[in-house]
Amino acid sequence: MSDPLNNSYYQASANAWKPQPVFNGNGQFDVAIIGGGFTGLSAALACAEKGLKVALFEAQSIGFGASGRNGGQLIPGLRWSMREFDEEFGRERAQAIFDLAYGAVQRVNRRIAKHGIQCDLKAGHLEAAYKPAHFDAMQRDAEFLAKQFGWKSEIVQPHDMGRHINGGGYHGGIYDLQGGHFHPLNYAIGLATAAQNAGVSIFENSPALAIEGNQVCTPSGSVSASHVVLAADSWMGDLDTGLARYTIPIMNYNVATAPLPNAVELLPSDAAVADSRFVLNYFRLSADKRLIFGGGEKYVQTPPADIAAFVRKHIVEVFPSLAETPIDYAWGGAVGVTMNRLPHIGRKGNVFFAHGFSGHGALVTTLAGELLAEAVTGTMARFDVFANLPQRPFPGGRMLARPLATLGLLWYALKDRL
Numbered sequence: 037m038s039d040p041l042n043n044s045y046y047q048a049s050a051n052a053w054k055p056q057p058v059f060n061g062n063g064q065f066d067v068a069i070i071g072g073g074f075t076g077l078s079a080a081l082a083c084a085e086k087g088l089k090v091a092l093f094e095a096q097s098i099g100f101g102a103s104g105r106n107g108g109q110l111i112p113g114l115r116w117s118m119r120e121f122d123e124e125f126g127r128e129r130a131q132a133i134f135d136l137a138y139g140a141v142q143r144v145n146r147r148i149a150k151h152g153i154q155c156d157l158k159a160g161h162l163e164a165a166y167k168p169a170h171f172d173a174m175q176r177d178a179e180f181l182a183k184q185f186g187w188k189s190e191i192v193q194p195h196d197m198g199r200h201i202n203g204g205g206y207h208g209g210i211y212d213l214q215g216g217h218f219h220p221l222n223y224a225i226g227l228a229t230a231a232q233n234a235g236v237s238i239f240e241n242s243p244a245l246a247i248e249g250n251q252v253c254t255p256s257g258s259v260s261a262s263h264v265v266l267a268a269d270s271w272m273g274d275l276d277t278g279l280a281r282y283t284i285p286i287m288n289y290n291v292a293t294a295p296l297p298n299a300v301e302l303l304p305s306d307a308a309v310a311d312s313r314f315v316l317n318y319f320r321l322s323a324d325k326r327l328i329f330g331g332g333e334k335y336v337q338t339p340p341a342d343i344a345a346f347v348r349k350h351i352v353e354v355f356p357s358l359a360e361t362p363i364d365y366a367w368g369g370a371v372g373v374t375m376n377r378l379p380h381i382g383r384k385g386n387v388f389f390a391h392g393f394s395g396h397g398a399l400v401t402t403l404a405g406e407l408l409a410e411a412v413t414g415t416m417a418r419f420d421v422f423a424n425l426p427q428r429p430f431p432g433g434r435m436l437a438r439p440l441a442t443l444g445l446l447w448y449a450l451k452d453r454l
């Protein structure tokens with residue numbers, strides 16, 4: 037039976053990719069990378085560009101995780117505003133975080149241009165205020181970002197929102213032309229192809245079962261590697277139970293409608309849109325003018341019996357005219373979330389890891405992969421900017437972490453409705 041979570045528009049419109057072999061036997065590499073999402077692929081490509089001999093192990097297929105299923109929204113920065121970073125860490129550290137996190141946009145654009153990746157890249161991202169108070173806070177953040185860090189975006193007054201979106205009753209927004217959207221699976225396939233061309237050995241259907249010293253063990257063989265990069269995000273499982281406690285997987289669902297004859301009326305500037313709620317609605321048009329819409333979260337792993345119906349409720353809140361529009365694809369994935377919504381990046385001996393991008397990974401994972409490659413080759417300064425971000429595991433140990441985190445998340449979800 038087909039996987040109900042993997043019936044994605046992205047799978048149906050994926051660029052050509054030749055399935056790669058299962059790893060079999062033994063081998064010796066400079067770097068063994070675990071996980072074939074944006075983080076692992078970017079790290080693999082960057083390591084190979086530095087002349088290292090690299091093997092990448094993917095438990096399923098390239099882009100199988102969040103990277104091949106996400107909303108494709110390219111949102112500059114991290115989940116915290118630069119005002120929050122500045123208040124928490126002071127200007128010097130905030131500047132270093134800004135340079136990397138916002139510089140991630142250029143890194144993705146560079147990869148797409150350099151490797152000729154066909155992934156329907158479009159400029160323009162709109163953050164839409166769900167409440168007037170959200171718009172006030174957004175304006176303050178945008179003004180701070182422009183004045184202190186020189187990052188310019190456009191404040192869109194409520195009466196001007198029709199230039200970008202006709203629906204949703206939003207109370208203004210921030211339009212950022214440096215953000216945008218893309219076809220995430222095709223970006224992953226593009227990175228994988230570039231990595232292969234640079235000499236990376238990619239193995240699919242090859243889960244890493246254990247990391248033992250400098251050995252990475254798979255069901256049919258093991259490799260030794262001077263360094264291991266762990267880029268398995270929310271499904272790390274038993275591979276490193278200590279690290280796994282820093283994230284919880286939150287299930288999130290997406291659909292793609294049939295191509296819309298009135299797409300340009302609904303989203304005239306073709307921007308990707310995300311609203312300002314904790315459990316947000318986010319949407320955009322595909323290259324063939326389908327509405328790709330994500331909305332609603334579930335804190336249990338079992339998917340809704342009817343994913344399309346689950347998401348349609350949220351579509352209709354924004355675009356009532358789409359109540360009867362056919363939904364051609366519905367899928368879901370796990371968002372790896374940390375306690376403070378910042379990524380968890382660091383080093384444990386010879387293992388370098390990056391995970392928990394907390395729904396903000398489409399741009400920053402490419403950066404993270406490149407920082408992992410720098411760290412592997414001994415250049416730590418930029419890596420440390422992220423590795424020094426504060427992180428702690430979810431409380432409650434293996435059994436209680438998820439129920440306790442769920443209670444907290446339900447509280448924030450309730451606040452959306454107040």
Ligand SMILES: Cc1cc2nc3c(=O)[nH]c(=O)nc-3n(C[C@H](O)[C@H](O)[C@H](O)COP(=O)(O)OP(=O)(O)OC[C@H]3O[C@@H](n4cnc5c(N)ncnc54)[C@H](O)[C@@H]3O)c2cc1C
Pocket residue numbers: 070071072073074075076093094095096097098099100101102103104105106107108109110111242243244245267268269270271272275288289290318330368369370371390391393394395396397398399401
């Ligand atoms: C539904 C959804 C919508 C999202 N929307 C957005 C968005 O619009 N914008 C945005 O910025 N972010 C979004 N995100 C988040 C973003 O997709 C992720 O932050 C990002 O893709 C994480 O990339 P990654 O490479 O770290 O992890 P993944 O893409 O999850 O890759 C990890 C890979 O590791 C593999 N793996 C796991 N265990 C092993 C093992 N033992 N051995 C070998 N391989 C293993 C998995 O199969 C997987 O392919 C969304 C996420 C989801 C799920």
